[in-house]
Amino acid sequence: MVSEYVKVVPLGELLDAGHVIEDMTNKSKKAAVEDLVDILYQKDLLPQKAEALKRVLEREDLAVTALGDGIAIPHARLEVGPKPVIAIGRHKQGIDFGAPDRGDVHIIVLILWQPEQPGLFNRLFAGLVSKLADPDFRDHIMKAKNSKEIAALFADVKVDMLAGRATKWEADILVTLQLLEAKKSSGAKGLARKIELARDELSGSMLSRFDRLISHYGEALVEANDGICHGCNMQLSSGLAYEMKRNPTSVYVCERCGRFIIGSLHA
Numbered sequence: 025m026v027s028e029y030v031k032v033v034p035l036g037e038l039l040d041a042g043h044v045i046e047d048m049t050n051k052s053k054k055a056a057v058e059d060l061v062d063i064l065y066q067k068d069l070l071p072q073k074a075e076a077l078k079r080v081l082e083r084e085d086l087a088v089t090a091l092g093d094g095i096a097i098p099h100a101r102l103e104v105g106p107k108p109v110i111a112i113g114r115h116k117q118g119i120d121f122g123a124p125d126r127g128d129v130h131i132i133v134l135i136l137w138q139p140e141q142p143g144l145f146n147r148l149f150a151g152l153v154s155k156l157a158d159p160d161f162r163d164h165i166m167k168a169k170n171s172k173e174i175a176a177l178f179a180d181v182k183v184d185m186l187a188g189r190a191t192k193w194e195a196d197i198l199v200t201l202q203l204l205e206a207k208k209s210s211g212a213k214g215l216a217r218k219i220e221l222a223r224d225e226l227s228g229s230m231l232s233r234f235d236r237l238i239s240h241y242g243e244a245l246v247e248a249n250d251g252i253c254h255g256c257n258m259q260l261s262s263g264l265a266y267e268m269k270r271n272p273t274s275v276y277v278c279e280r281c282g283r284f285i286i287g288s289l290h291a
Contacts, residue, residue, distance in 0.1 A: 036179030044171035090123035248285035
């Protein structure tokens with residue numbers, strides 16, 4: 025199923041002031057997520073509150089959704105209808121989300137979308153992530169007087185496709201999935217649900233390539249730095265090497281061996 029949101033759509037079509045908590049005071053990540061889930065449930069945008077909370081926290085356990093710079097985008101797939109549903113929370117004091125920069129999170133964007141749309145989050149929310157990376161935009165959010173002003177700031181953010189490379193979300197999930205598959209191959213038990221969650225995050229085409237690479241090489245994702253793919257030890261083209269240098273946390277494909285490549289598996 026291809027969502028209508030593959031096209032450019034302003035977040036104003038998915039969000040209003042009633043989806044915003046302007047002054048969160050929660051002491052834990054779980055409590056913050058629960059409050060955001062609750063406002064969507066109260067607006068009849070979620071079929072089940074408990075199931076939504078469970079899925080978001082399961083996804084959070086798989087890999088943290090904090091980006092650094094005070095931002096977190098917890099998300100999960102759930103039967104919510106044809107359009108994604110979004111809630112936003114502002115936490116002035118900050119809350120620990122396990123961010124990679126170890127800083128507290130102040131802006132939380134919760135997103136849920138249809139199970140029939142695998143990979144939608146990674147492909148469609150590049151505009152949102154890019155906007156939140158702007159310190160001026162974050163400053164405006166923190167200084168907004170109320171939920172209406174916060175919603176208005178997000179209204180013109182474009183939900184867009186990110187062409188040409190996989191997003192950092194996909195990079196993180198590919199790293200996690202490869203690690204889980206390696207543990208499973210070594211005899212580790214109890215990984216089925218985490219593997220399922222990781223696979224649910226990726227598009228069908230990316231999963232197909234991942235499975236083919238695992239079957240052929242035993243690994244799908246390798247590091248590539250200094251212009252060399254560490255899977256086949258071949259030189260990357262100058263264009264690809266330059267692009268990887270510009271976007272070191274994104275995933276690309278080696279032109280020689282076809283493996284997924286990233287600047288560092290531990291980034």
